[in-house]
Amino acid sequence: MKKIKVKAYAKINLSLDVLGKREDGYHEISTVMQSIDLADILEFEKNEIVKVFCSDHRVPEGEDNLIVKVINLLKEKYQKKEGVLVKLNKKIPLAAGLAGGSADAAATIVALDKLWNLNMSKEEKKEIALKVGADVPFCLEGGTKLAKGIGEIFENLKVPSMSLLLVKPDIEISTKEIYDKWDRLNFKSHHATFLVAQAIQEGNIYKIAENIKNDLELVTSRECEVINQIKEELLKKGALGCAMSGSGPTVYGIFDDLERLKRAYEDLKEVYSFVFFSKTIDKGLELYE
Numbered sequence: 001m002k003k004i005k006v007k008a009y010a011k012i013n014l015s016l017d018v019l020g021k022r023e024d025g026y027h028e029i030s031t032v033m034q035s036i037d038l039a040d041i042l043e044f045e046k047n048e049i050v051k052v053f054c055s056d057h058r059v060p061e062g063e064d065n066l067i068v069k070v071i072n073l074l075k076e077k078y079q080k081k082e083g084v085l086v087k088l089n090k091k092i093p094l095a096a097g098l099a100g101g102s103a104d105a106a107a108t109i110v111a112l113d114k115l116w117n118l119n120m121s122k123e124e125k126k127e128i129a130l131k132v133g134a135d136v137p138f139c140l141e142g143g144t145k146l147a148k149g150i151g152e153i154f155e156n157l158k159v160p161s162m163s164l165l166l167v168k169p170d171i172e173i174s175t176k177e178i179y180d181k182w183d184r185l186n187f188k189s190h191h192a193t194f195l196v197a198q199a200i201q202e203g204n205i206y207k208i209a210e211n212i213k214n215d216l217e218l219v220t221s222r223e224c225e226v227i228n229q230i231k232e233e234l235l236k237k238g239a240l241g242c243a244m245s246g247s248g249p250t251v252y253g254i255f256d257d258l259e260r261l262k263r264a265y266e267d268l269k270e271v272y273s274f275v276f277f278s279k280t281i282d283k284g285l286e287l288y289e
């Protein structure tokens with residue numbers, strides 16, 4: 001029986017400017033999104049029924065799972081009667097600002113396109129992706145992108161390779177709540193994206209690290225003081241710069257010295273439940289048939 005295996009990579013936001021609220025409730029943003037080498041592994045196999053098995057029992061296995069959402073949308077659009085078995089080996093922490101669910105959704109689009117011989121165009125894949133979530137179109141493409149709109153209008157960038165330390169405190173964040181609070185709190189955007197994109201174009205990792213900034217950090221760190229604490233610790237341990245990813249609570253630091261990074265990893269893993277040594281990569285998905 002034909003099986004398709006996909007590695008679905010997480011993302012971080014090297015910048016995130018919130019520019020305003022649209023009529024549909026979504027926010028216009030300007031952000032630099034970056035794939036990193038932390039990935040879920042998914043296996044897809046033809047079957048009569050639809051079933052998702054996940055290694056982490058906190059992930060919903062029914063209709064609320066973004067994988068199931070993609071399967072149902074594709075079944076409807078292409079009038080498919082068959083099902084699929086999906087095994088998800090979850091490595092990307094949940095509700096962490098790292099787009100784990102979105103990466104799984106993007107993986108499902110490319111896997112089912114192959115498994116069910118759908119011959120989807122790039123535009124058709126993107127259309128399904130956007131129906132599932134604002135981060136899913138990025139996860140389909142991956143790499144480094146300047147993203148506008150609600151995060152789906154792209155310009156390609158090429159980032160110099162960077163070593164990162166990710167630290168996630170033990171809290172889960174609701175993206176919707178954080179965007180809602182952004183409106184209520186009336187904060188002003190840092191408008192960091194322009195400077196970060198410029199630094200990337202110059203290939204200057206020191207300038208990138210100096211400018212990384214995320215508007216949503218103002219909201220999340222108000223409730224989770226530990227975010228500022230992690231940032232302080234990362235800087236003290238030699239990070240060139242650090243910021244929160246997405247709606248949080250994961251914080252990442254950029255390092256140019258691997259010895260310092262290793263020491264920071266050893267120290268911080270004693271304190272926080274998820275500490276991960278990572279690097280930037282130039283793709284969002286990897287498919288094996």
Ligand SMILES: C[C@@](CO)(OP(=O)(O)O)[C@H](O)COP(=O)(O)OP(=O)(O)OC[C@H]1O[C@@H](n2ccc(N)nc2=O)[C@H](O)[C@@H]1O
Pocket residue numbers: 013016025026027028029031096097098099102132133134135136149150151175176179245246247248
């Ligand atoms: C904040 C970001 C930054 O990359 O990432 P995460 O923290 O989720 O990783 C994204 O904008 C999140 O994208 P994603 O998580 O796919 O959002 P969705 O599922 O489409 O939307 C969840 C909710 O977030 C809000 N939302 C999302 C995106 C956006 N541009 N404006 C919004 O206001 C909406 O209230 C929506 O109902």
Ligand SMILES: Nc1ncnc2c1ncn2[C@@H]1O[C@H](COP(=O)(O)OP(=O)(O)O)[C@@H](O)[C@H]1O
Pocket residue numbers: 059060064065066067093094095096097098099100101102104105173175246247248
């Ligand atoms: N395949 C999936 N993997 C992880 N979470 C999922 C998935 N499908 C749906 N979810 C739900 O989406 C929520 C947030 O998803 P996730 O993508 O991990 O976070 P974020 O949006 O912060 O990047 C989870 O708490 C979970 O309830």
